[in-house]
Amino acid sequence: MHGEKLPLFILLPPVLLAFIIVLLWDRSFLLRREMIKGFRLYDLFSIIVLFVIAGGLVAAFVQQEMPRLFLNFPLQRPQTYQRVMILYPLASVIVQELVYRTFYFHRYGPLFNGMPWLMIVANGLLFGFAHVLFNNWVAVAGTALIGMLLAYRYASTRSLWAVFIEHTLWGWLVFTAGLGGFFFTGHSNMAAWRYFQQFLDTLQHYLPL
Numbered sequence: 001m002h003g004e005k006l007p008l009f010i011l012l013p014p015v016l017l018a019f020i021i022v023l024l025w026d027r028s029f030l031l032r033r034e035m036i037k038g039f040r041l042y043d044l045f046s047i048i049v050l051f052v053i054a055g056g057l058v059a060a061f062v063q064q065e066m067p068r069l070f071l072n073f074p075l076q077r078p079q080t081y082q083r084v085m086i087l088y089p090l091a092s093v094i095v096q097e098l099v100y101r102t103f104y105f106h107r108y109g110p111l112f113n114g115m116p117w118l119m120i121v122a123n124g125l126l127f128g129f130a131h132v133l134f135n136n137w138v139a140v141a142g143t144a145l146i147g148m149l150l151a152y153r154y155a156s157t158r159s160l161w162a163v164f165i166e167h168t169l170w171g172w173l174v175f176t177a178g179l180g181g182f183f184f185t186g187h188s189n190m191a192a193w194r195y196f197q198q199f200l201d202t203l204q205h206y207l208p209l
Contacts, residue, residue: 003184021100029106039159045155046096047166055173062177069178084175089168097163100127100147101154125150131183138182146170 013170024028063070074081106122112119128144159164174180 005109014195019103020095020196023098023103025042025107026106034102034160037159037161039157043074043153043159043162044158044165047162047169051169051173055170056171059177061196062179066178069181071176072178072181074176081175085172088171088175089164093164093167093171097154097160097167100130101150101163104151105154105158120148120151120155123151129152134183136182138179142174142179142182 024031059070073084104126105119109119112122124144124147125151127147128140128142129141131139133140134140144168150167153162153166154163174183
């Protein structure tokens with residue numbers, strides 16, 4: 001896996017689909033119920049406010065500490081950037097949330113009976129551990145924290161679409177602010193960014209305007 005020069009959001013969905021198949025075979029799980037469960041307007045307000053504040057701090061940090069990467073993607077490759085913004089939620093976020101939140105809470109929730117915060121922390125740590133393939137601490141620590149946030153959101157709303165929106169916003173921030181290079185398998189920092197640029201060239205070749 002470390003020899004591949006592809007982003008995990010392209011490599012991972014086929015693997016995660018196996019978990020979804022297992023989930024669908026569970027007679028106590030109803031996909032339709034999961035797909036139609038909504039959330040309150042207050043939850044959407046909470047998602048947006050938290051993202052604006054915390055996401056703004058992340059963007060400011062990247063601008064200050066990694067100015068060469070900040071906004072590099074949308075400014076240098078606007079057309080490909082638009083494609084990634086569309087593909088990422090559809091090809092990656094929905095599958096990840098079905099596995100890491102829906103599958104996890106449905107299958108292992110009873111093990112944490114009476115200990116919701118332990119379940120949330122464990123979920124975040126597992127989500128972060130899944131990103132060790134990127135071989136850098138930014139991806140692992142960042143996704144562990146976001147994983148805990150998404151687990152909390154799902155625990156409080158039981159809504160796939162609430163965590164889908166929140167996950168999508170943070171993913172968009174990663175690609176927009178200039179952190180996309182940290183989310184490639186087996187490479188880190190500027191080397192990862194170069195492979196990210198190569199991937200964008202490939203994407204633009206296969207997805208022309």
